[in-house]
Every structure is written in C-alpha cells, then in structure tokens.
Amino acid sequence: FLYLSPLGEKISGKALNSCFEYMERVNGGNGITRIENVCEEELKFFPEDKYSFVKKYDEYCYCRNDIVGLKGNKLKSKRHAYNQFVKKHSFRYAPYEKSMKEECDRLYDIWADDKRKKSSDDIYLHMIDENRTVHSLALEYFEELSLAGRVVFVGDEIKAYSLGYEISKDVFCVLFEITDVKIDGISVFIFREFCNDAILKKYKLINVMDDFCMENVKETKMSFRPTKMIPSYIIKKSEQ
Numbered sequence: 001f002l003y004l005s006p007l008g009e010k011i012s013g014k015a016l017n018s019c020f021e022y023m024e025r026v027n028g029g030n031g032i033t034r035i036e037n038v039c040e041e042e043l044k045f046f047p048e049d050k051y052s053f054v055k056k057y058d059e060y061c062y063c064r065n066d067i068v069g070l071k072g073n074k075l076k077s078k079r080h081a082y083n084q085f086v087k088k089h090s091f092r093y094a095p096y097e098k099s100m101k102e103e104c105d106r107l108y109d110i111w112a113d114d115k116r117k118k119s120s121d122d123i124y125l126h127m128i129d130e131n132r133t134v135h136s137l138a139l140e141y142f143e144e145l146s147l148a149g150r151v152v153f154v155g156d157e158i159k160a161y162s163l164g165y166e167i168s169k170d171v172f173c174v175l176f177e178i179t180d181v182k183i184d185g186i187s188v189f190i191f192r193e194f195c196n197d198a199i200l201k202k203y204k205l206i207n208v209m210d211d212f213c214m215e216n217v218k219e220t221k222m223s224f225r226p227t228k229m230i231p232s233y234i235i236k237k238s239e240q
Contacts, residue, residue, distance in 0.1 A: 052239075059210050148197075154183060177191065
C-alpha cells in the first residue's frame with residue numbers, strides 16, 4: 001500500500017492510476033491495495049465515481065510555538081528533559097546530507113533492536129521491520145521527495161535524525177524521528193530544534209501523524225499536548 005498520497009501540490013489522475021496499477025500487480029488482487037494517511041484537503045483529488053474512502057485515525061497536531069517554547073506546567077517534563085540533554089552532552093544539530101545515510105541506517109537498527117526487546121506485539125514488530133525499508137528509501141531520496149532532514153551528533157556520532165515535509169502553507173508534517181533511546185532527552189531536543197528551525201518558522205502547526213492504535217505511541221504523542229486532532233482517510237478504488 002501507499003503510505004502517503006503522491007507528493008506534490010496537486011495529485012494527478014495519471015499519478016493515481018500508475019500507483020494503483022503498480023500496487024495491484026504486486027498484490028495480485030487480494031484486496032489490500034490502498035493509499036493511507038490522506039488528509040481532508042486531498043479528498044478532492046479522488047473522484048467519487050472511481051474511489052471510496054473511510055476515516056482512519058486522527059492525527060496529532062501541535063502549535064509550533066508551543067513546542068518551541070516548551071512553556072507552562074503542561075510541558076514541564078519536556079522542558080526538563082530538553083535542558084538535561086543540553087547540560088550533559090556535547091552535541092551538534094545539523095542538516096541531513098546523503099553522506100549520513102549509512103550512519104542513520106545503523107541508528108535505525110540500534111533503535112529497532114531496543115524496541116523489539118520491549119514489545120511482543122506482532123503488528124508493532126512487523127511495522128518496525130517494514131519501516132526499516134521505508135526509512136532507508138526516504139534517507140536515500142530525500143531531495144527527490146522534497147523532504148527536509150535534520151540530525152543530532154553527540155560527540156562524533158549521529159544519535160538522532162528526523163525527516164518531514166510540507167502538507168500545506170500552514171502545516172508541516174514530521175514524518176520520521178529516530179533517536180538513540182539510551183540518551184535521555186534527545187527525542188525532545190531534536191523535536192524542539194526541528195520545530196524552531198528556520199525552514200519551519202512559517203508554519204503554524206506541526207503534524208506528527210497518528211498513533212497506529214498503539215497505547216505507547218498514543219501516550220508519547222499526547223504528552224506533548226496536541227492543539228487539535230485532524231482526521232485522515234484510507235482511499236481504495238471503488239468496486240466496479
């Protein structure tokens with residue numbers, strides 16, 4: 001299936017036909033061919049005579065200024081984690097470059113090994129394995145996909161990376177974030193720094209997508225106190 005709609009300002013019928021034809025060849029007509037994480041604004045590109053849609057899960061959106069400021073009691077623990085990371089580590093926040101891909105791939109493997117040890121959920125474990133390929137492709141083709149990427153070095157090693165893209169003139173989506181789980185506060189640090197990055201300052205909202213109906217993911221995303229929840233949809237071809 002397609003994890004996101006075809007990227008670009010407009011979604012053409014030709015692009016959609018190509019995507020569905022490819023997925024149907026791979027899937028062999030077993031009914032799983034679909035596009036996920038389609039936002040309401042994109043539904044207009046899917047004619048009702050050709051496509052059907054169902055509501056998926058709500059996506060978490062934060063006010064960018066709230067994440068940058070980390071102010072108030074509601075974000076006190078995040079502010080503490082951020083400050084502790086800054087105090088304890090020699091670090092460098094930098095734009096992602098393709099020469100960093102191999103090191104980011106290794107970081108994903110380290111992160112994935114830790115997650116596998118802590119979970120027995122078959123769906124979650126399967127997603128970890130599938131996303132290894134997705135992340136690697138995004139890191140390889142980030143320029144062609146118009147993805148913005150940032151990394152955090154601790155000492156001389158990359159210990160966090162994040163990639164995202166523009167959804168609309170007001171909304172930026174943080175698509176991936178992987179960190180060394182042994183380093184306290186680094187996940188808050190890269191999220192806050194990415195939101196404060198010069199290339200994101202024009203956006204009002206930061207979308208971090210859904211929680212996959214997983215309680216641990218939900219808990220983490222709720223802990224940043226979302227400003228609002230935005231519905232997303234799954235698109236399939238209408239049955240003829």
